[in-house]
Amino acid sequence: MKVSVLLVCLIWFKVNFSVPVEDLDIFAEEVVQNEVEKGNFSNMPDNIRRIPRGICMNTYECRIEGGKSYGFCALGFGVCCVFRATCKQEVINNLTYFVNPDFPDLTRGMSSCSLKVKKIESEVSQIRFDFIHFNLGQPNRKTGICEEDVFKITGENTTKDLIICGMNSGQHVYVDVENIDELNVEMTLSKKAVSRIWEIIITQVSFSEGSPPGCLQYFTGRYGTVQTMNFADNGRHLANQDYNICIRQEENMCSITYEPCHENAFRISPNSEDTTINTNLLAEGSGDGESDDLRESFRAIEMCNDRIILPCDTEELIMPGMFNLAPGSCNLIHCGLSLCPSGNDPCKIESSATPFNIGVHFGNSAKPVSPEDNLGMCLNYEQIPCE
Structure with a gap:
C-alpha cells in the first residue's frame, strides 16, 4: 500500500x-x-x-x-x-514570478536589473512572459523611443530583441527558444525619481501548447481585448514595434469583429515626413470615388508608415489606392485618428479572413508628433458563429 x-x-x-x-x-x-x-x-x-x-x-x-x-x-x-526571482538571479523551473526587489512595494533608485531564464527541457519551444504588473518610466513622449527606462529580452540566436517600457500591465508575449538554451532579461533604469513595480509570470511552454509561428501575442476565447504596448491615458505607443497579435479561431466560429474600446482607442499618426498630409482625412471620405478629399485620403493612407494591418476577406481587393474608402474596398491598412471612416458609428470592422491576426508595425519616429495623436490601439474583438 x-x-x-x-x-x-x-x-x-x-x-x-x-x-x-x-x-x-x-x-x-x-x-x-x-x-x-x-x-x-x-x-x-x-x-x-x-x-x-x-x-x-x-x-x-x-x-x-x-x-x-x-x-x-x-x-x-x-x-x-x-517560485519568485528578482534581479541578478536565475529562473530554473517552469513557472516563476519575476518581481522588483521591493515587491509588493514600489522600487526607487535602481539603475539596472538583469535575470537569466534557463530552458529546463528540450521540449520547451517558447517562454511566455505575463506582465501582471508592469510600470516603468515612459518613452520619449514625442518619438515613442524607450530612452530612459528600457526592458529588453534577448537570446543568443533570437532574430529580434523585444524592447518595451511604460505601462504594460495585463500584456503578454511569447519568445521562441527552440534553438537556444537561455534568455536574458536586461533592464536599464534612469536616475530620475521614478517609482517602478513589476510582477511577471515566466512560463516555459511546450510546442503543442504555444503560440503559432510568428505570433508575439496569442489570445484565446470568443471575446477579448487587444492593445498595443503602453496603451494608457497618459501613454504613447512605442516606436520600433513590428509583430503580430494572433487570436485563436474558436470552434464553429467563421468571422471576427473589431471595435475600438472607446472613442480615443485608435490614435496612430502616419509617422511620415510629408508635412502636407491631413491626418483628419485618414478617417474621412465621401465614397463617391471622385472628390479631391477622397483622392487626398487615398494618398494619406498610402503614407501610413506607422500602421495596423487587419487582413482582408478577399485578396482581389488588396490593391494600391483601395485601402479604406472606396465602396466595396477592403480595410487593410489603418492609421490616423479613427479606425473607421467618419460617420461610421458605432465603428465596427468584420473579417472572415483566417487566421485572425492583427499586424502592428511602428517604425522609428520620422519627426516629433503630439503624444495625444499616438495613444495607440485598443480593440475589443468578438468571434461570430458560422451560419
Whole structure:
C-alpha cells in the first residue's frame, strides 16, 4: 500500500509541464485561502493580494529548490510551491514570478536589473512572459523611443530583441527558444525619481501548447481585448514595434469583429515626413470615388508608415489606392485618428479572413508628433458563429 501511494505521488509531481497561463490554474483551486502564508503580502494593494500560482511538489523538493509552499495539493501529499526571482538571479523551473526587489512595494533608485531564464527541457519551444504588473518610466513622449527606462529580452540566436517600457500591465508575449538554451532579461533604469513595480509570470511552454509561428501575442476565447504596448491615458505607443497579435479561431466560429474600446482607442499618426498630409482625412471620405478629399485620403493612407494591418476577406481587393474608402474596398491598412471612416458609428470592422491576426508595425519616429495623436490601439474583438 505504501509503495502504491509513493508511485502515485512521484507521477503526480512529474506532471507539471507548463501550458499557456489562461489555461493554467496549476492546482490553484486546491489552495485554500486560510492556508496561504500572509506575512509577505500584508501590505499588498487589494488588486495584487491573491493566491499565487505554483507547482505541486513535495515539501522537501520545494524547499531545496528555493520555493515557498502556499497550501496543500494532491490530496494533501504535496504543497503548492511558488517560485519568485528578482534581479541578478536565475529562473530554473517552469513557472516563476519575476518581481522588483521591493515587491509588493514600489522600487526607487535602481539603475539596472538583469535575470537569466534557463530552458529546463528540450521540449520547451517558447517562454511566455505575463506582465501582471508592469510600470516603468515612459518613452520619449514625442518619438515613442524607450530612452530612459528600457526592458529588453534577448537570446543568443533570437532574430529580434523585444524592447518595451511604460505601462504594460495585463500584456503578454511569447519568445521562441527552440534553438537556444537561455534568455536574458536586461533592464536599464534612469536616475530620475521614478517609482517602478513589476510582477511577471515566466512560463516555459511546450510546442503543442504555444503560440503559432510568428505570433508575439496569442489570445484565446470568443471575446477579448487587444492593445498595443503602453496603451494608457497618459501613454504613447512605442516606436520600433513590428509583430503580430494572433487570436485563436474558436470552434464553429467563421468571422471576427473589431471595435475600438472607446472613442480615443485608435490614435496612430502616419509617422511620415510629408508635412502636407491631413491626418483628419485618414478617417474621412465621401465614397463617391471622385472628390479631391477622397483622392487626398487615398494618398494619406498610402503614407501610413506607422500602421495596423487587419487582413482582408478577399485578396482581389488588396490593391494600391483601395485601402479604406472606396465602396466595396477592403480595410487593410489603418492609421490616423479613427479606425473607421467618419460617420461610421458605432465603428465596427468584420473579417472572415483566417487566421485572425492583427499586424502592428511602428517604425522609428520620422519627426516629433503630439503624444495625444499616438495613444495607440485598443480593440475589443468578438468571434461570430458560422451560419
